[in-house]
Amino acid sequence: MTERVVLAYSGGLDTSVAIGWIAEETGAEVVAVAVDVGQGGEDLESIRKRALACGAVEAVVADARDEYADEYCLPALQAGALYMDRYPLVSALSRPLIVRHLAEAAKYHGATTVAHGCTGKGNDQVRFEVGIGALAPDLQVIAPVRDYAWTREKAIAWAEERDLPIDVNKRSPYSIDQNVWGRAVETGFLEDIWNAPIEDVYEYTADPAQPREADEVVITFERGVPIAIDGTKVTMLQAIQEMNQRAGAQGVGRLDMVEDRLVGIKSREIYEAPGAIALMTAHEELENVTLERDLARFKRQVAQRWSELVYDGLWFSPLKNALDSFVLSSQEHVTGDVRMVLHGGRATVTGRRSSQSLYDFNLATYDEGDAFDQSLAKGFVQLWGLPSKIAAKRDLQGDTPPQSRD
Amino acid sequence: MTERVVLAYSGGLDTSVAIGWIAEETGAEVVAVAVDVGQGGEDLESIRKRALACGAVEAVVADARDEYADEYCLPALQAGALYMDRYPLVSALSRPLIVRHLAEAAKYHGATTVAHGCTGKGNDQVRFEVGIGALAPDLQVIAPVRDYAWTREKAIAWAEERDLPIDVNKRSPYSIDQNVWGRAVETGFLEDIWNAPIEDVYEYTADPAQPREADEVVITFERGVPIAIDGTKVTMLQAIQEMNQRAGAQGVGRLDMVEDRLVGIKSREIYEAPGAIALMTAHEELENVTLERDLARFKRQVAQRWSELVYDGLWFSPLKNALDSFVLSSQEHVTGDVRMVLHGGRATVTGRRSSQSLYDFNLATYDEGDAFDQSLAKGFVQLWGLPSKIAAKRDLQGDTPPQSRD
Amino acid sequence: MTERVVLAYSGGLDTSVAIGWIAEETGAEVVAVAVDVGQGGEDLESIRKRALACGAVEAVVADARDEYADEYCLPALQAGALYMDRYPLVSALSRPLIVRHLAEAAKYHGATTVAHGCTGKGNDQVRFEVGIGALAPDLQVIAPVRDYAWTREKAIAWAEERDLPIDVNKRSPYSIDQNVWGRAVETGFLEDIWNAPIEDVYEYTADPAQPREADEVVITFERGVPIAIDGTKVTMLQAIQEMNQRAGAQGVGRLDMVEDRLVGIKSREIYEAPGAIALMTAHEELENVTLERDLARFKRQVAQRWSELVYDGLWFSPLKNALDSFVLSSQEHVTGDVRMVLHGGRATVTGRRSSQSLYDFNLATYDEGDAFDQSLAKGFVQLWGLPSKIAAKRDLQGDTPPQSRD
């Protein structure tokens, strides 16, 4: 029987050409797999037809937007995942979902190999290959762009030679990846890190500097899940979509940063993630109200490690599973409403209320009704400071003979 | 000889009354100590005179603004210190400086006791008393407001009885603490955490929602110290002041959060820290360019612990010292320029350049001149993912007999 | 109705006297609660009778040894909990169990107050009171020894006056706490930290220096639970008891350390925990074989925080719950056998085998059958070292002009 290769297919030039090229090079049949994670653009049916027209024996397309929102974006929201304290892992979250679809397609269609179009200097190759290794360790992986130095120019020549149904002229000056959780832009003039981005770079967000009316929103969470916006029930996908639209219209969620790639270099990235940033801002403040202090402090370390792991391609890994258990436990009481004003690029929390609040008005107030027993403080302060006080006595003393009783 | 008490003196009602009250209650002479950390308001000479008029035997006033900027704000900037990832420790930084002045005055004036005006439910009592314990462990501490349930009403009555030169009618509806690093506002209607703050609450920042021209600034750092703004040399104090003015005029640096106090309760705080937030934003991005990845990752944990320690009153502590050594080491190459746009409440980095940059255009570019050897990636990816791949094989296998070779 | 106080009752002098003293001082009825956590000594029925003879209106005794082993010792084993990397939390684990029994008794018997016999400078007062606060926040707590400066001398006088059925002459020169997880000894001549302990101090362990035959044992774990010893099924309690006996006979598990108490002082402690140390040693090595590397690395941080929390009295706390979720997830594959030699104070692992092993002979061997593809290493090493190499180039270069392309 002929070998089969499952290809992560986007519908664009590179992967369209890859269908035929892989078939020729390896003699295998190519199964194209395209997944909708909210990247917009063409409809899935057009993509499916193009894959077949380019020589795929099978073309699988899937609307995975709800799956992506529920199983990838939501855990990131609950973890508070910001790589380098800023980047909401836009691309890093979508890769494991695509990997899962590739692995399933490979099993279903009897493929022995998976192919992807990533280069050899980015993070995505790691996310694809480590992910495949973790879900289907027996599959082989090929990466034409990286392993065969396949270039855009070669791809265009190949496409024109074979008269493939691809518009080879459509080309952004940037390298772009986008899905419902956000949008990443790199390369071009942005590679000079002293250059400021221009408006042209952005698609998910309006210019925050333009005057417009503010937008006030109330987001309701239940156990860390956004379940309603302004009182209307939403799914996770709807929550992201609505906040993408409303926060995006206010210019919320633009990021411009130099970031540490797993492969050892620094790169400059522009992100837009209006929905993600707005939801995370609200969620974080609700945690401030409902998480106990020690839990909140340790959770920051968990959030950092979770973010690094996922950025570094280790979504499917034993540590990620264990951290997820921690995060899930932490969300038990993250229930309540957050009111937020979206305006001028800012998502500002202005109110929070919760049946699970640990903010106790009677303990906090300096007004009538104060229930805090201030007489307890003296002893607390004394013992809290005792270790550093004992150390201070030692440090101030200079050298003295050792303390032996006899 | 008569005992002496050194009192942390602000010039306001509570501590003015405390001078006489402490003298009466304890029979001691009171030495008032007032420190200018950039809180603005009255000049030091007026404060000094009022202290004497209220009965102090000595009144010491000190302009400690440069000391505060250089020895307290700068380490916080370099540490990247944001308590709960948000609060730049405005009040927490000034307390240890005041403590140092109190301890020195106590030594100089032969006092055995230090007094402060903090309540028993806030963090500042801890910072004062733990700080005193660490600098002068033999000093006693008294806290009239906390230990003798001294209230504002009692203070007014006392002041009027004795005809003290204090305006007892001047009163903010809020409890406010401010210095050059920022401003903290609490209590009043803000104690209902569903209430939004009103413009009236703010002093350091203009309303970010008002239309105005953007302001572009270039900040130059050398080894983590801001040394120039738009090419003009500045001291740390000048850097903060100028950025307070310019970022404040653009509405940058407002914070509204529920926060975990050391004494075990949650409180709601409004902060304004335009200069601190602008400088920290620039510094963080310069670190993104100049810090090696592993160092940057671990430094986040150090930043969190540093912030917690300082928030929790442990500025003078062995762990703080050791963390400072780490931070200092990390700053060796944090040298370069950051260009930033201040506008509409946002401080947005738009460019960075550095002789110490670890961003390597030739490794990062996807254009001509690419020096990254992509052939290295395959081996890297394989071994990077090997532990999770081995785990996956195990997890997918189900139970099998143990692996013994014989 | 008469108020009721539930007293944590040990059967010894202090708490026997406390029954009558609390009744007299407060006018309340005293309910004595004694819990068997494997401390040995008197049978529960004798203790119950003494409580009644001393004036308790009710005396509740419970054999909680299995509960203690399953719900307190096992989580500690799985967490790898060693405070300061050494102390297996002997006393710290038993307190929350006792607290749970006290809270239940208080509810059942309608008490409003709980009493304990701890001093004001130890950790146990914290564990009792913080535990009660977390399980039954409405209960009051009284601590006669601490709050009323009750001393041994007063207790003896009181007992003799009232002719209580207590042997007031039986007294150890040490302060001792023991249960099935181990034994803690402090005070007396041990308070001079230059003094070595003498054999007299130990009860759970034989002198490791005495010659004797070694004892080889195979412990079988399933998902982190010891389920068999030398092939015979055991409960957790039986596992601890058998290993206490066998490892204790070989002098395993003695500890002598200066430790940081929560109340801010250092104290000197002698511990014996033969069963705990032997089981933890075996469990740790089985984790070495079955836990993936990143999980194992992060779990060390979790183990440290878990240990600190439990030592510090925060067994019943939101962070502890979330850490437990992490630990439970980590134990999924901790299944297999560990062979260990007990001898001369050492518990030495000599073999391990597991159906869940991640040790892969074919990848590890340097012999025939080597399946590791060494050609992957070069790329891995290059990219692994790339960040420090780029940093080295920067550091070696001296200052050069900033990298801007134009």
Place this chain on the structure above:
Amino acid sequence: MTERVVLAYSGGLDTSVAIGWIAEETGAEVVAVAVDVGQGGEDLESIRKRALACGAVEAVVADARDEYADEYCLPALQAGALYMDRYPLVSALSRPLIVRHLAEAAKYHGATTVAHGCTGKGNDQVRFEVGIGALAPDLQVIAPVRDYAWTREKAIAWAEERDLPIDVNKRSPYSIDQNVWGRAVETGFLEDIWNAPIEDVYEYTADPAQPREADEVVITFERGVPIAIDGTKVTMLQAIQEMNQRAGAQGVGRLDMVEDRLVGIKSREIYEAPGAIALMTAHEELENVTLERDLARFKRQVAQRWSELVYDGLWFSPLKNALDSFVLSSQEHVTGDVRMVLHGGRATVTGRRSSQSLYDFNLATYDEGDAFDQSLAKGFVQLWGLPSKIAAKRDLQGDTPPQSRD
């Protein structure tokens, strides 16, 4: 000019053969560099002569034992570096020193390339190559065993063909690496992890099970440096050597573990490190006496990260430097004496005394002279437990309407 290659030379079969092989394959001149880090065996002069006899154009030998002890072992001692809480990094510490000598020799002798004899599945290739990259980023690296699949059989044939002065019959059944800090043994029958090691495996330690007299030793530290043993001044090298001898004679310091290699596999290792383990045990207990609690707690995390970095080949890295600054700061007061009994495989601390002690007899004692004010404890306990108590009230309440004052 002829190219030159600097070869890390051990004097053994593989690297002796490599001299000629590299010369033939590359046409370069080979400079052999051998470094004495206390591995024992042949004298340096014999090694030097053999290198020349095998065809090296230059042979550099260096006694680096003091350098190794002072600059590599001492930082590890002070950091408390135990990889996976057990392994004192025996091989991992020596590699960066050798790298430094190689880089210096390359510079001095004008070489463009460095060669080492490591395989492609171990950690040492990483330590060599990442180290070279960090010290001399322009040098090339070749690894014949890994990159040209050079085997022992090929090496023997090559040596016999050319009649090289090497004894090809001398061969351990194990793969061994040793230096003054310890000894590592792997492969052979040990690759079956169920097999127990046999006495034959050990060289640095006597059988702990044999009866013998105990040995008592007092080690004096100053700022974390062992400066005297039993009152006699020692250098760091002498301290390790004497403790290797004395602790080794008592069977102290044997380890048998499955460990996580950086290249992604688990391996089984036997270590002997009598001096290292004895010194670390003493040092750790002196830290228990002299380090303030918070510092000690955070230092554990630093120790773990330091160990992982060094194990993973990142000795020369920015994070390692910054962690060293932390550690150095922590050692300021680690001064005093530790008395230890070495016997039967155990190194047991029995006493400690220090002019810098934070153990305060008067605060710790339960006897006369107790200076601890127990009345402070109540307030401390109440506020310490307040967050979990507030959380408990919330958790016990069930759902109630949100807390808004109006």
